[in-house]
Amino acid sequence: MSSKRLVLFLLIFLVLACQTPMPASSPMPSPSGDGNQTSRPTETPTALPEQGPCCEVRLHPEEALYVGDQISFEVIAPSAEPYLNQPLTVTLTTPPTRIGSATFQPFGFARRTQATLLWAWDTSALSAADYTLRFSIPTLRQEWVQTVTLLPRNALPPAQQTAQWETLTTPCCDIHFITNTAAQRDIEAIAETVQQTAQHLQAKIPIDPQERIGVALIPRLIGNGGFANQEINVSYLDRNYSAGDFATILRHEMVHVFDQLAQSEDRPSLFVEGMAVFLSGGHYFPEPLMPRAAELLRLHKFIPLEELTEDFYAAQHEIAYLEAGALVEYLSARWGWQTVWEAYLAMSLRKGETQAQAIERALKSKLGLSFGELAEDFKAELANMGENRLLTLDIQTLDKYYETLRAYQQQFDPSADYRTAWMLDAQAMRQRGIVADYLRHPSRPENIALELLLNEAGRARRSGEYAQAERLIEAVSSVLERVQAKHPNPFSGDRLAQDAWQVVQVLLAAGYEPQVWTLTHDQAQVLVSQATPILKQVILERQNDGWQIVSGTSAAGEDLIHWAE
Helix, strand or coil: CCHHHHHHHHHHCCCCCECCCCCCCCCCCCECCCECCCCCECCCCCCECCECCCCEEEEECCCCEECCCEEEEEEECCCCCCCCCCEEEEEECCCCEEEEEEECEEECCCCEEEEEEEEEEECCCCCCEEEEEEEEEHHHCEEEEEEEEEECHHHCCHHHHCCCEEEEECCCEEEEEECCCHHHHCHHHHHHHHHHHHHHHHCCCCCCCCCCEEEEEECCCCCCCEEECCCEEEECCCCCCCCCCHHHHHHHHHHHHHHHHCCCCCCCHHHHHHHHHHHHCCCCCCCCHHHHHHHHHHCCCCCCHHHHHHCHHHCCHHHHHHHHHHHHHHHHHHHCHHHHHHHHHCCCCCCCCCHHHHHHHHHHHHCCCCHHHHHHHHHHHHHCCCCCHHHHHHHHHHHHHHHHHHHHHHHHCHHHCHHHCCCCCHHHHHHHCCCHHHHCCCCCHHHHHHHHHHHHHHHHHHCCCHHHHHHHHHHHHHHHHHHHCCCCCHHHHCHHHHHHHHHHHHHHHCCCEEEEEEEECCEEEEEEEECEEEEEEEEEEEECCEEEEEEEEECCCHHHHHHHC
């Protein structure tokens, strides 16, 4: 691979930070259903004459639905009671066809009450048309109908019509990717990173994998950019509106898989995630764990370890992971890595044991101190560290960034929110030939404009341009607030947001999809794509009659490489 393409790979593709496997309390259900169709909800479901819908219905794949799609349903209850454990049935009204059924259960880290029907409606035998679905909760005597639209298969964008899963095999791993995506374009550089990551971790975690590890590259942001089930799943895309580093997130998820291969049983989440953050050298990106945790203490944001142990995933995400990683770093510096690893293995939960009890038992057995003593020693060590005002500013900016990012997801891309993310089994997707769940995601002009702003805010923070990062975050917040207020032109309240909106409109009208941008004064430099993942640089300037395209350079050209550097 050329040095120019490697530079482009390293600088453009950043993914949001990762997390543990899907919570054991709310696994994704097995594929279900027995119907044969496909569709898309209207803005307002058509209600029965006597009763409207009780619940929000989300269909997957997102955006438009096409003949041949295998449709999933998330039927989200307004509250746990009285819906929890109640059965839901979905049927097609004409011709009468039972699609499937499921019970309302807690879902995701947020434990949202919903009925989930995974790939329940196979639409390959249907024609393009409108279809009416009936949703019924018989035990609660609740029922409603909803109209969905199925588009012809040949209306799909050409790149999606031919997209399929492919696999590149390395000595350590089987790397699975979808064709016609950024991952396929950069697969050689990705493979190098995957192989190096596996070799690095095998020097730390004493395992000898008998089979290659599966790595699935996802062409959209899901959760915090990565998750692990029986294989590693990492988001890889150009317009990644996160602040993460691909290699760091890959390593984090690979730690979880290596952990499982080390005959890992249930262990306390504080240490499961702490190990992954420590061995990855950071949470979302390389970072000094102990100094950053010390700043949390000075900012009065530090969460007591005992509290984190009770419900780790309910705590503020970035703080919890940073503290966990710093704790393992502290232990490793004090007792050595091998001793810490042995203590971690000893934390496997025994029958009837709480996570705090498992930690207490293992610490006393291997390190000769109680959990309370460890917590006091750790906090004292952090308190003795010198103040770092630059880290304080970085933490404060990052807090605002993720608060804004998650507000964006809740309003514009809810399936990406890590608390209730649409995390799937990529192996099952490959077996069923499904790519649409990950290829299709909200990509309307407002999504693109806000994601460009968030993407650039992340870049500015990484470069230490904190004032610029906060200005970009402020622009996104302004739009979100005006959307909530139902303002007819939500981008008009902020000059920077309005610039982003106008630049996106100009580029879309010219047939380009913006991926990454930098705005300087009256000029915008944008990486764009056209039907394929090949990138091109386009430069726009603000003129008397608005933003205009003034030049464009192929991604193979010197100008693009120079700008990326």
